[in-house]
Amino acid sequence: MVLLSVVAVTVARFIERSWVGRGLAALRDNEEAAECMGVPTLRLKLFATTVSGVLLGVAGAPFPYYVTFVEPTSAFNLDYAVNALAMPMIGGTTSWVGPVIGAVLLGTAQQLATVTISSEMNLFIVGVVLVAFVVLAPEGIVGLVRRVRGR
């Protein structure tokens, strides 16, 4: 699983620094302008969806070995989807480091909460933190750091 995350982060970093990444950034900023500047927006969107899908799909492969017991309600639990969204939102969506920071922070916080308070507090914490970041720092931690540095 460590290997998988290293691969995923490497892929993200590689894409971000390539011309594909620059095209995706343009597309994020303004889709119409990107298309009019020669960026094949539909193709890039498909590419991004495919790569994300592949990485998430691959991440699902070791999942049964990790939890040792799989049944529909837990495997299709909302937790995973919300976590997958919350981690990049908290860390920052505009850079490859963002999701890494978000994953480390959120994962640690959840483990701490499970041990010290109760396992039910997990989702609550994710929810509160997610709302706080969306309202106060929509660019995530990476965005916050950049803003502070920019001043």
Add this chain to the structure above:
Amino acid sequence: MAPALLEVDGLTKRFGGFTALNGVSLDVTPGERFGLIGPNGSGKTTLINCVSGARRPGARGDRRPGAAGPRAVTPPMAPALLEVDGLTKRFGGFTALNGVSLDVTPGERFGLIGPNGSGKTTLINCVSGALPADGGRIRFEGHDITAVPAHRRTRLGIVRSFQIPKPFTSMTVAQNLAIPLEYAAGARSDGADVAAEAMEILRTIGLESKAHTRPAGLTQIEMRKLELARAMAAKPKLLISDEAMAGLSSAEIDDILAILFRLNERGITIIMIEHIMRAVMRFSERIVVLDAGERIAEGTPDAIVRNPVVEKAYLGE
């Protein structure tokens, strides 16, 4: 206004000392039933031989379409860079464009004017590919591009700027230019080349001091210049400037006009859409006027100013 299917222009053919055809010109429009008569030996068959490609025309003969070979009888034929033919666009029940046709010749400074809501921006959106047309054809350099997606049209050389500037906000000014340089102008070589070329463009447009700031820190005129600079970076053959001057002071308008004149001198064809009459009239060589989705007039700036139909469209009766 249909363009001719076949244009024969001053066709001459000699057989030794005998001149079989002496500067014959004729036009055949699409779908026409056309007759060609004359006494024996008048040159009818020679003309047909030249048109079909069986005989080469003499030195000053100019026969379009297709210089080579027989059966080259499909359009394109006119030397137009952009041909819009019967373009129609509806939004639900509202007809924004109703069979609009226009030609833009290479190197031309072309003005497109009309009252608010007359369809100018819709026309540009259809030409640039941002909106699909509901009817009619668009040809660029003789190729039908009606079904070509917008980013491919940009690569072919049709580049537009936006009425409301749409910069890439997360990037610096120079990075904004790198996108069209990489994607539209095909400069895939990373790093130094792209950066140097971006700086070069910024210098010509007078924006190099802002190269490393983000668009959020730009003034209105700088934002307009960035729009133009980014369009230039896509290496256009046809630049469509959609109200690049709205809301600017007259000194700033002169500034933008000077940039557009300079681009035109470099051989870029420019379509200018503008409400500021002083600017369009000074800039354009030819103007087309739209009103309520229809083309109501075409002519030189002087003729347009004196045209009663145009006056009526703008001022009412």
